[in-house]
Amino acid sequence: MPRRALHPCQHPGCPNICEGRYCDAHKVMHPNNDRKSSAERGYGSKWQKARKRFLDRPENFFCLECKKEGVFTRATVVDHITPHRGDPALFWDESNWQPLCKKHHDSKTWTEDKNPTYKY
Structure with a gap:
C-alpha cells in the first residue's frame, strides 16, 4: 500500500517535512492532536x-x-x-x-x- 505524501509541519515557521501534522521536534508542543470534535465532546x-x-x-x-x-x-x-x-x-x-x-x-x-x- 502506498504511503501518504509528506507535507510541511503545521507549526508556524517550521520548514520541516513530515508525515503527520507536526514534525518530531514539534509533536511535544502540540499534544492535543487526538482531541475529539466539539460534537463528540457533547456540544452538538x-x-x-x-x-x-x-x-x-x-x-x-x-x-x-x-x-x-x-x-x-x-x-x-x-x-x-x-x-x-x-x-x-x-x-x-x-x-x-x-x-x-x-x-x-x-x-x-x-x-x-x-x-x-x-x-x-
Whole structure:
C-alpha cells in the first residue's frame, strides 16, 4: 500500500517535512492532536439549543464577571462553573451553568486547565 505524501509541519515557521501534522521536534508542543470534535465532546445541536435558551433568559443576558466590574457586556458563552470533565450529569446540570463573555470564559478556562483540581 502506498504511503501518504509528506507535507510541511503545521507549526508556524517550521520548514520541516513530515508525515503527520507536526514534525518530531514539534509533536511535544502540540499534544492535543487526538482531541475529539466539539460534537463528540457533547456540544452538538442539543447543547446549542439549550445554550441559546439559557442565554435568552433576561437574568442570563449579561456576563456575570463584567457585571461585577460595573460593565454590561452581552454574554455569549455558557460556562460550566465546575468543569464537567466528561460527566454528563454535571454537563447538563443548569445550576452549574453561568453566562460569561468570551474574554472572561477563556480566562477562567485557561486558569482551570493550567491548574486542574483532581478529586480522589
